[in-house]
Amino acid sequence: MRFVVRVAVNAFAIWIVTLLPALQVRLIPFAPGEWVQVLLTLLLVGLIFALVNTIVGTVVKIVAIPLYILTLGLISLIINGFLLWLTAVITENWDWGLRTGEFWLTVVAALLIGVINAVLGGILRPRREERERR
Incomplete structure (x- = not known):
C-alpha cells in the first residue's frame, strides 16, 4: 500500500x-x-x-556515503537530479513519457519533486499510533 501511495504522490x-x-x-x-x-x-x-529511486537510488546512495559526509548531504540534490534524468532516459524510448532539458534545471525539478513528496508523504503516511494498533 505504501508503494502505491508513493507512486501516486510521485505522479502528482x-x-x-x-x-x-x-x-x-x-x-x-x-x-x-x-x-x-x-x-x-x-x-x-x-x-x-x-x-528507479528504489533500485538505482539505493545503490547510488550507499556508494556515495563518503560524498554525503564530505558535502554535508548536498550531493543528494545531484543524485536526485540524476535519478529524474535516468527516468527520462528510460521513458524516451517510447513515444510517451518524461522529457528533460538542461541538467541543472532537472536538479531543480528533482528538488521540487522531493519537497512535494516530503509534504504529501508526511500527510498521507499512517501515524505511528495507527500502525501500533494493527
Whole structure:
C-alpha cells in the first residue's frame, strides 16, 4: 500500500513540475492525449521514477556515503537530479513519457519533486499510533 501511495504522490509531483515551463520538464502522454491518457502517463512515469529511486537510488546512495559526509548531504540534490534524468532516459524510448532539458534545471525539478513528496508523504503516511494498533 505504501508503494502505491508513493507512486501516486510521485505522479502528482511530476505533474506539478511539468506545469512550470521554466524547468524544461515535459510530459508526453499516450496518443491522443486526453486527460485519461495524461493520468495514465503520469502514473506510469511515477511508477518508473519510484522504481528507479528504489533500485538505482539505493545503490547510488550507499556508494556515495563518503560524498554525503564530505558535502554535508548536498550531493543528494545531484543524485536526485540524476535519478529524474535516468527516468527520462528510460521513458524516451517510447513515444510517451518524461522529457528533460538542461541538467541543472532537472536538479531543480528533482528538488521540487522531493519537497512535494516530503509534504504529501508526511500527510498521507499512517501515524505511528495507527500502525501500533494493527
